[in-house]
Amino acid sequence: MSHRILLVDDEVDILEFVRYNLVREGYEVYTAQNGAEALKVAAECHPHLILLDMMMPVMDGAQTCRAIRANPELKDTMVVFLSALGEEEQQLAGFGVGADDYLTKPIKMKLLVSRVQAILKRIDADPIPEKPAPTGITVDRERYTVIRDGEEITLPRKEFALLELLYSSPGRLIPREEIYTKIWGTDVVVGDRTIDVHIRKLRQKIGDERIVTVKGVGYKYEP
Amino acid sequence: MSHRILLVDDEVDILEFVRYNLVREGYEVYTAQNGAEALKVAAECHPHLILLDMMMPVMDGAQTCRAIRANPELKDTMVVFLSALGEEEQQLAGFGVGADDYLTKPIKMKLLVSRVQAILKRIDADPIPEKPAPTGITVDRERYTVIRDGEEITLPRKEFALLELLYSSPGRLIPREEIYTKIWGTDVVVGDRTIDVHIRKLRQKIGDERIVTVKGVGYKYEP
């Protein structure tokens, strides 16, 4: 499900710039140019997240946030402030009125998007008591490790790349050709058996049964 | 794991009454009798939840909450207000300064306990890892110093930078590439083996076992 984001800023340029980028990330984006409008839109669309400029004429960010926080219907909505760099006071004020996070202008789109993602992830994690991953193993890209039966195994480069490739689309059959180009690229030349050998090493480490061979085509990871 | 709750009220009777009931439920309960004390205790014990009386002399609940919200270390802490019935204004004010929930006096213990449980459950669902990370060594950014087995070791600049980089995300594998750009930047050119040498020095000083090398990729700090 796509998340709804309400973007509030009085400068149309910024509004459009940020909107464009968020839409491209797949979010449903609403906009408002002042606090009053923001409240109205928020009441209607129940956004998951509100990005709120601090400096606005008439009703500034803090006031707006307070008003948002006063509305119990919006209590699950996250509020993130935007403000010019260095306005420490405002930053504090922001948290004071219940902001959940804080971003400084000038806005770095990449940063904003990743923060937004992080925050929305937290929302998702909340009501869902989920505990997925019945896959037997866990692949941890950050640590470069695989956890199997509680044991942490660190894999060397090629092995990890291969596992990640297979693991990232569980159940899907990956043709040898694809493995080849994705791991070795188009300009490196290695013999035919090389893939087999790496597959074998992987099987030794994460368990035989998880990687299935489809003769004449390729391999797939079975959860 | 038991949750930590900080209880703030100026009336000792209430304090003891609520404390007794929460402890019986298995929570770790801290208390404070005014806002200032609350802030101090909160900073120390990092409570999961703060139960905050609105009506207190000197520094009232709203002020205290604002101060709590201003402390980034406590951003994951939930704040619940307690106040006499019917004080609608206060209620609004409570949310205005970032409260997460609201309870009215006179306190019905059953209700309070169930609300507390509900709130703490929400915290657990969040992917918030416990406090900092207990990692065997302590890194002191101010003094360029590392404390290991009670001994204080001063590191030179590059070594410290390297350690800090690894240490700041324990467990995460830092690719050589990243180490390179984060410590030397993009415009300085140093040989390939330079990183290795610094890693070795670090290992000599803080202990071999803590820095793990992943061949062909990089290094990581293991707590």
Added chain:
DNA sequence: AGAATCGACATGAAAAATTCAGGAAAATAC
């Protein structure tokens, strides 16, 4: 049908290539 054949992969062993640790010394900073 049964035997021979063949394609495609598995496997074990081992060569080849990388990649690091360690020691020492040169270059640089302080």
Added chain:
DNA sequence: GTATTTTCCTGAATTTTTCATGTCGATTCT
């Protein structure tokens, strides 16, 4: 001057690749 940072070289360890051989099933031949 000493302390720190960097380079360089050697040897060891690990990873990556190759190679020869074995297995299994499907196809073909007789």
